[in-house]
Amino acid sequence: MTSPSSVRCYQLNPSEYTCLFSPQLLYLFSLFHEYDHSIRLVGGAVRDILLGVTPHDIDLATTATTSDMMKIIQGDSNIELVYTRAEHFGTLTMIVGTTIRRTFQVTTLKQCIIRHGRDVQVQFTDNWSVDAQQRDLTINSLSMDEHGMIYDYTNGIDDLKLNRICFNGNILARLQENPIRILRYFRFFGQLSADPYAHDETVLDAIRRSAILLQDVPGEKIWLELKMILTNRFAGHLIRTILQQQLAPFMGLPESSEGMFELENRWLRCMNYQPQPITLLMTLFEDQGEFDTFCQRIKCSSHDKNLGQFLLHYRYVIQPSNNPDMLYSYKDFLINSHLTQQDTLHEFVIELLKYQGHILVINELKQWSIPKFTINAWDLRENGLTSSHRFPNLLRKLREKWKASKYKMTKSELIEYGFLSGVFYM
Incomplete structure (x- = not known):
């Protein structure tokens, strides 16, 4: 790592960065410079630019x-301040x-x-090098001015080129300072590392020693990071590594x-089909109680919760059929479901196929349109039937x-069948 007082500069070509500087952003830069304050792009934006x-x-x-x-923006009609915490x-x-x-x-x-x-408590500075040194990872410590000059105080550019995920200074x-950095490490590792097993044991040891700090992190932040990890490369490997560091109880996950290992295998089977994060994670839950504990901890959306409950309930209930149509039981479930729920359940059943590893039939079910049973009580009345209790x-x-x-018979064919077969007279 470079010393706190040194900096390496890297000049971008205008074609690499000018598209980011909208008139609004340039206005903000000029306003800060007018008051003799330095302002730069930082963190992920600079990292992404270097990654193309x-x-x-x-x-x-x-x-x-x-x-x-x-004071700078007071009275400026071009700027509205949004007050947050x-x-x-x-x-x-x-x-x-x-x-x-x-x-x-x-x-x-x-x-x-x-x-x-x-x-x-936060202590502030006007020193760019000091700020860079206290950021979590070297690759997130880069800054860039409006002229495309990138300032690197921590060898972040070298680490980015070599796909290294390195903390700044003392990892502990x-x-x-911010325990969510535990999960951010795994997220960036999944995005950038070339080897799913190339973890520095010093980093993993610090994470294990800091695991309890996650108990103070809001659940929403934990779920946000977990979702990005679960949709990254190496998702199965990363979740296994996370669990091996004894992080599970502080995230609401089962301690067992x-x-x-099954989650890793499941991810390997269906990773090319973009399983939803909760689909993969359901492997870890044995019962509703464990899943409820997780939902309460991370405050997931109703969609994620409903999908998880669906997978938990049906993962062993709906299975491939022995008849020529392997998907018969899945289709039958959808056809028998309420019309208002069919679109959502169609999505859930596709996730169920990913969960179960039936990858080869997913596209078939995606392209299959749920046939609609078009007869109702009104149609029976229209055809002269009056005993509504029999409907x-x-x-x-x-x-x-x-x-x-x-599912090929039409409404008129079914009505005709009802009369000719005697069904309507039984």
Whole structure:
């Protein structure tokens, strides 16, 4: 690592970065410079530029304090300040522009972060090198000005070229400052490492020693990181490694690691079919109680919770059929489901096939349209039937006949069958 006082600079070609500098961003830069404050792109945006990836978000850092920033934008009609709880951490969210508006987060450079449980104190600085040194990973410590000059205080560019995921300075100190960095390490490892097993044992040891710190991290943040890990390369390997570091109980996951090898195998079988994160993770849960504990901890969305419950309930119930149509039982389940739920359940059944490892029939079910049983009680009345108490039984028999025809019989054919077969007179 370079010394705190040294910096390596790397000049980008204009074609590599100018597209990022919208008029709104350039306006913000010029405003800060007018008040003699330095401002740069930082973190993921700079890393993505070097990787040839267009950044999704642009985060900014500055030598200005939040008080300075308030004075800079006060009365400026081109900037709207969005008040959040982030001001305590030196971050202001600004919406820049009038007709076309863009949102940016601007953060004061940090000297250190002091954490006591969920209480966090931040000390600020105007020194770019000090700020870079206290960021979590070297690849996230890069900054860039509006002229495309990248500043590297921690050898982040070299680590990026070599696909190395290295912490800045003392690993335990970095994890103490912000425990979510434990999972961020695995996320970036999955994105960038060339070898799923190339973990530095020093890093894993620090993670094991810091595991208990995760208990103070909000569940939403844990789930956000887990989802990105589960959709990355090496997802199966990474989850196994995470569980081997005894992190499970602090994330609401079962402490038993029996399922971690099966999760890795399941991921290997279906990784090319983009299984949803919860689909893979359900391997670890043996019963509803374990899954409920996880949902309460990470506060997952209703969609994720419903999908998880579906997989938990049906993973051994719906199985391939022995008849020529291997998907018969899956199709039958969907056809028998309520019309308002069929689209969601169709998605869930596809995830069930991924979970079960029946990869070769997934595309067939994706392309299959659920046939609609078009007869209802009104149709029976229209054809002269009046004993409404018998309608549910009649509709059930017509439905069985429709299914036996492989869902091909039309409404008129089914009505005709009802009269000719005597079903309507039984």
